[in-house]
Amino acid sequence: MATGARGPRERMVFAAAQLIRRQGVTATGMREVVAEAAAPRGSLQHHFPGGKEQLVNEAVAWAGRYAAGRVARFVAAMDRPTPSGLFAAMAGQWIDEYQRDGYARGCPVVAATADRADAAEPTRQAAEAAFAEWTGAVAGALTGMGVPAGRAGPLATLMISALEGAIVLARAEHSVRALETVAAELGPLLDAAVG
Amino acid sequence: MATGARGPRERMVFAAAQLIRRQGVTATGMREVVAEAAAPRGSLQHHFPGGKEQLVNEAVAWAGRYAAGRVARFVAAMDRPTPSGLFAAMAGQWIDEYQRDGYARGCPVVAATADRADAAEPTRQAAEAAFAEWTGAVAGALTGMGVPAGRAGPLATLMISALEGAIVLARAEHSVRALETVAAELGPLLDAAVG
DNA sequence: GCGTTTCTATGACGGTCGTCATAGTAGGGG
DNA sequence: CCCCTACTATGACGACCGTCATAGAAACGC
Structure with a gap:
């Protein structure tokens, strides 16, 4: 994922997202985020007066923005964009990361949905918004490829569902098998929707 | 999910699974499990000398066994079993629960994979085994419906990936939309594999 | 120059966590 | 009756958590 983030505040949001990715929200401590971001602990209450929940929600929102932006860049990089090609690129990003950096x-x-959706309603809403932004980007890309308007939304939901599930399976299995499988199985179905 | 469990030990494993379902592993405390199970706290170290990790791993294993058994019961309950029918039943179980009890x-x-896979290798292996047991049950059911041997495994992986992802989306959105969508979109693809 | 706002430093507080030490009770075989 | 095993009760320990109070440093307008 992008390394960006200039100021301490952005670094903390980014570091929070990275830690959440690997251990979930509850297991991620504020002191840990500060250390990971090489940020001053003293400024935590200044930048995030809403406490941990605010930081988590911003990390989730950042992830949604990142995923949506990534979809646009995938499409832009393809000279002849197809739905199966987009999905392969999305899965491929995870395959690459897992093979390069391990399955951590x-x-x-x-992660935020799994351990905070029931306890922190604002975090659940942040996750919903993140998924909506991501799904919207995928659906928009599909319509740009010739998928009928009424089909793009459901197919985008299917793509993201299958991808997220395969990510979980990949982590549990320490194998990219599931990611490759869903990409291969879903490809023809997705391309059949064009026209 | 089944309420079963006679002895205090089984009750604790079951209660742990239920709490993990809703808040993840890290946020679930041992004292909380004991309270939920109406079990004696004093016997925790007796029944689970391996501590929290052992309890969590057994809860994960229980979940895998439960999911696999549920697949068999779904198939047995259908007079003319089809892959799409099985998937609809799997998704329908979640739709029913969410509409009846909310999205908690x-x-x-x-959940265990999301927040312990990187920190506790035995828990990751328990999750892998649970997914394997579940996937095996689904693949076995598919072959029983006439799906060629080489296709059953990948399709089972696709089904479980899409289902798990849709579950996460459903919780984030407080809506069964994603579950209904993946069931509808995947149905024809699955039935096309029969023969 | 000064004052004000923005940011950082540090230590403490109350609470909860998983685990452990120790002791006690129940129950069945001899 | 005794003993041994299976199980339960209770309190404490050290570690960590998120948050807060308080104070100091930097940046900037004027």
Whole structure:
């Protein structure tokens, strides 16, 4: 994932997202975020007066923005964009990361949903918004490829569902098998929707 | 999910699974499990000398066994079993629960993977085994419906990936939309594999 | 120059966590 | 009756958590 983030505040949001990706929200401590971001602990209450929940929600929102932006860049990089090609690129990003860096990290939005959706309603809403932004980007890309308007939304939901599930399976299995499988199985179905 | 469990030990494993479903592993405390199970706290170290990790791993294993058994019961309950029918039943179980009890709970194996896979290798292996047992049950059911041997495994992986992802989306959105969507979109693809 | 706002430093507080030490009770075989 | 095993009760320990109070440093307008 992008390394960006200039100021201490952005670094903390980014570091929070990375830690959440790997251990979830509850297991991620504020002191740990500060250390990971090489940020001053003293400024935590200044930048995030809403406490941990605010930081987590911003990390989730950042992840949604990142995922949506990534979809646009995938499409832009393809000279002849197809739905199966987009999905392969999305899955491929995870395959690359897992093969390069190991299976320590998952999707921060999934992690936040799994352990905070029931306890912190604002965090649940942040996750919902992140998924909506991401799904919207995928659906928009699909319509740009010729997928009928009424089909793009459901197919985008299917793509993201299958991808997220395969990410979990990949982490549990320490294997990219599930990611490759869903990409291969879903490809023809997705391309059949064009026209 | 089944309420079963006679002895205090089984009750604690079951209660742990339920709590993990809703708040993940880290946020679930041992004292909380004991209270939920109406079990004696004093016997925790007796029944689970391996501590929290052992309890969590057994809860994950229980979930895998439960999911696999549920698949068999779904198939047995259908007079003319089809892959799409099985998937609809799997998704329908979650739709029913969410509409009946709200969106507080997810899949315990996903939750355990999300926040312990990187920190506790035995828990990761328990999750892998749970997914393997579940996937095996689904693949076996598919072959029993006439799906060629080489296709059953990948399709089972696709089904579980899409289902798990849709569960996360459903919790984030407080809506069964994603579950209904993946069931509808995947149905024809699955049935096309028969023969 | 000064004052004000923005940011950082540090230590403490109350609470909860998983684990452990120690002791006690129940129950069945001899 | 005794003993041994299975199980339960209770309190404490050290570690960590998120948050807060308080104070100091930097940046900037005027």
